[in-house]
Amino acid sequence: MARTRFRGDSGLTLRMGGVSLGLGALYVAFGAFLIYASGSAVMGIVIVLAMSWGQWYFSDSLALKSMGAREVSPEQAPELHAMIDRLCALADMKKPRVAVSVTDMPNAFATGRSPNHSSVCVTTGIMQRLDADELEGVLAHELAHVANRDVTVMTVASSLGLLAGFITRWGMYLGGGRDRNGNGGPAFLVVFLVSMVVYFVSFLLTRSLSRYRELSADRSGAYLTGRPSKLSSALVKISGDMARIPNRDLREGQAISAFFFAPALNRESVGALFSTHPPLQQRLDQLARVSAELSEPL
Amino acid sequence: MGFWDSILGRSTPPKADLDALFAVPQAALSLQTEGFAPTGQGAVCYRSGEGGAFATVEQQAEQLIATDGSQVARTDDTYGFRWFSVTKPPGDVSGLVTDLHAVNSSLRDAGFDQALLCSTVVFTAPEGRRMALVYLYKRGTFYPFVPLDATHRDNALELQVRGIVDADITVEQDLSRWLAIWGAPGL
Numbered sequence: 001m002a003r004t005r006f007r008g009d010s011g012l013t014l015r016m017g018g019v020s021l022g023l024g025a026l027y028v029a030f031g032a033f034l035i036y037a038s039g040s041a042v043m044g045i046v047i048v049l050a051m052s053w054g055q056w057y058f059s060d061s062l063a064l065k066s067m068g069a070r071e072v073s074p075e076q077a078p079e080l081h082a083m084i085d086r087l088c089a090l091a092d093m094k095k096p097r098v099a100v101s102v103t104d105m106p107n108a109f110a111t112g113r114s115p116n117h118s119s120v121c122v123t124t125g126i127m128q129r130l131d132a133d134e135l136e137g138v139l140a141h142e143l144a145h146v147a148n149r150d151v152t153v154m155t156v157a158s159s160l161g162l163l164a165g166f167i168t169r170w171g172m173y174l175g176g177g178r179d180r181n182g183n184g185g186p187a188f189l190v191v192f193l194v195s196m197v198v199y200f201v202s203f204l205l206t207r208s209l210s211r212y213r214e215l216s217a218d219r220s221g222a223y224l225t226g227r228p229s230k231l232s233s234a235l236v237k238i239s240g241d242m243a244r245i246p247n248r249d250l251r252e253g254q255a256i257s258a259f260f261f262a263p264a265l266n267r268e269s270v271g272a273l274f275s276t277h278p279p280l281q282q283r284l285d286q287l288a289r290v291s292a293e294l295s296e297p298l
Numbered sequence: 299m300g301f302w303d304s305i306l307g308r309s310t311p312p313k314a315d316l317d318a319l320f321a322v323p324q325a326a327l328s329l330q331t332e333g334f335a336p337t338g339q340g341a342v343c344y345r346s347g348e349g350g351a352f353a354t355v356e357q358q359a360e361q362l363i364a365t366d367g368s369q370v371a372r373t374d375d376t377y378g379f380r381w382f383s384v385t386k387p388p389g390d391v392s393g394l395v396t397d398l399h400a401v402n403s404s405l406r407d408a409g410f411d412q413a414l415l416c417s418t419v420v421f422t423a424p425e426g427r428r429m430a431l432v433y434l435y436k437r438g439t440f441y442p443f444v445p446l447d448a449t450h451r452d453n454a455l456e457l458q459v460r461g462i463v464d465a466d467i468t469v470e471q472d473l474s475r476w477l478a479i480w481g482a483p484g485l
Contacts, residue, residue, distance in 0.1 A: 085477050086377055090345060090415055092312040092436035095474065133378050148303075223311060226347030226413050227378075295349025297408075 012219075016212040020157075023205050027160050030198050034191070048166045052159035059151050060097070060112040060119045067109075069101035069121045080127075083136055084120065087143055091224055096120045096146055106130075106238045110142040111151055118146045130234050137231030138238075140221035147220065150213050158206045164199035168192065211278040218283055219290060226294065228287040235287075239280045314411040315438035316402045318468065319395055322419055322431065325440075325466040326391040332462050333424035339484035340394045340420060341383035342401045345413040346374070352410065356382070359404040363397050373483060379415060383483040394419065402435075411435075416477075418443075420484040423455060428485045431463070432477075439470035443478065445485055451478060 034045065055062065064070070074081040081098055088095045096112065099121040106126040112118025120142045127135065145151075222228035277283075326336050346352060359382070360370050369385040382401050386394045398417055405411060418430040423444065430443045442459035444452040456476070460469050470476060479485075 082478075083377060086379065086415060089434060089436065089475070089477055090412070132376070136378060220311075223412065226345045226352070226410070229348055291348060294347055295351050297351050297354070 012212060012215055016209065016216070019205055019209045019212065023157050023160065023202065023209065026198060026202055026205070030160065030164065030194070033194060045163060048163040049159060052155055052162055056113050056152060056155040059155070060117060063109065063111040064099050064101075064119060064121060067101045067121060067123075068103065069099040069123075071097050071099045071119070079132075080122070083132070084139055084143075087136065087140055087224065091143060091147065093143065093147055096143070100124065100127075108138050108142055110145040112146065113152060114149065115146050118151075120146070126238065129237055133227065133230040134234035134237065137221060137225055137227060137234050140224040141217050141231060142221075144217040144220035144224065145213070148213065148217060150217070153213065154206070154210060157209050158202075161199055161202035161206055164195045164202060167195040168199055207276055210276045214277050215283065215286055218286060222287055222290045223294075228290040228294070232284050232287045235280060235283055311412040312436045314402070314406065314414045314435035316399060316406065316411075316435070318438050318440075319399055319402070319417060319433055321467045322395050322433075322440075323392040325431065325463040326419070326421070328462050328466055329421055329459070334421040334429065334459075334462075336388055336391045336394075337420045337422055337428070337484060338386040338388040338390060338394060339383065340386075340398050340418055341381045341483050342398055342417045343379050343381050343415045343479070343482070344405060344410070345378070345415060346380040347410060347413055351408065352413075355404055355408040355410065356380075359401045362400055362404065366393075366397075368393075368397050371483070375481060381483050385484075391419065416479070418479070418482055418484070427452065427455070429455065429459060430479070430482060430485055431459075431467075432479065434470065434475065437470060437475065438468060439475075440467045441470040441476040443476070443482075443485075445478075445480060448480060 031045075072080070077098065077100060080100070084095060084098055094115055096110070096115075096118040097120070099119050101121055101123045103123045104125040105123055106129050108120070108122040108126055110118060110120045120139065122135070122138070126138065130138065218231065222231055225231070330336070346356075356372070360372070363370050363384060371383045371385075373381050373383070375381060384394060384397045384401070386397065398419075402411075402414060402417070405414060414435040416435065417433040419433075421429045421431065423429045427444055427446075431440055432443050433440050440463070442456045442463075444455045444459075446452050463469065
């Protein structure tokens with residue numbers, strides 16, 4: 001009797017399914033609405049879908065280029081390759097291409113349209129900061145993204161938002177043309193407003209989907225290495241470092257905060273709705289649960 | 299990995315195939331006719347998980363094997379994988395395989411079959427080099443590994459071994475999965 005310690009998180013699966021369902025419904029409703037409301041949107045749909053298809057198809061080379069990463073051979077980075085080799089043998093998956101980006105920012109990402117065309121990239125910053133076990137935890141998390149086909153899922157999920165965003169931004173000009181013909185003025189305004197709402201809702205849903213997929217990758221990665229605590233310590237190290245390096249300009253941040261009702265608005269919970277990654281504490285809690293499950297007698 | 303697994307973001311871990319290991323004695327006979335001699339050494343390589351449950355299983359497996367007079371050792375390599383090595387008298391390949399299977403099945407019964415990476419059975423090649431027949435649990439396939447020194451391997455001899463044992467065991471077709479295991483016990 002083969003038993004496995006791997007347990008899915010049914011709550012997580014349910015939430016993810018709910019969000020996917022919501023996105024799908026939004027997709028269909030918005031598509032139907034567009035076809036009903038105006039024929040000229042077809043061009044927009046074609047352009048945006050072609051753009052997101054291109055982004056998906058070339059995702060690995062695009063992402064690597066934007067990070068200034070280059071692929072490394074087993075001779076150039078023997079340790080990194082050996083680590084990924086072993087993890088792939090454990091998970092029985094095809095080895096992705098391995099790339100290194102020379103930057104001090106500690107980060108790692110996986111990209112590519114399918115498990116056969118994927119790359120895993122780490123920065124030199126993360127390799128300096130983490131020890132071997134922690135780096136392995138991070139790599140297992142990235143390999144889980146590859147196995148879960150997260151690039152494909154997120155591209156499909158976000159292309160609707162892209163389309164709605166495209167219409168809100170460029171729709172004015174398209175609509176303006178129709179207005180001169182003396183028809184479609186109010187109809188266009190409706191399309192514009194609905195697009196804005198769709199853009200906002202799909203943005204929220206896409207972000208929450210992304211957070212669930214991160215949690216799911218944490219979980220699979222932790223089960224793959226059998227050492228959730230190592231991934232936790234890697235997360236703490238990276239997040240600590242990342243949080244310390246601000247991206248926003250100092251002056252800009254201060255000026256805007258001055259207009260906020262800081263005490264009235266719980267900025268942390270609003271921030272959590274918009275972020276692509278779950279809060280650190282939530283990830284650590286989940287990993288602690290996996291760790292407890294692993295040490296229970298079966 | 300089905301469509302729904304992609305949508306729901308869950309990946310089911312692959313199952314480890316343990317029984318194929320029992321084909322090794324047959325392959326050992328074929329190898330012996332070509333001048334390879336079994337050294338009686340073998341090992342199971344796995345990812346040692348954190349927590350008390352894992353340590354308990356390891357100890358139980360060690361006690362189980364030590365009862366029939368095999369030498370048992372556990373060593374950690376630089377990649378964080380643990381080698382559970384078993385040494386039997388040189389001729390006793392089937393006894394060795396039974397011991398290795400005992401380690402595997404203990405881990406599997408405790409729910410840790412995902413942690414299994416590979417298993418090795420070590421032979422001495424006619425020229426005196428060490429050759430390991432490596433079994434990949436998740437693929438259910440074997441491949442030979444012959445180290446020349448710390449970073450080079452004798453690919454010619456490995457391909458030669460593939461021809462010898464091809465009829466007895468399933469040899470890994472994808473050469474890119476013939477992972478090097480530098481510094482494995484007994485090599």
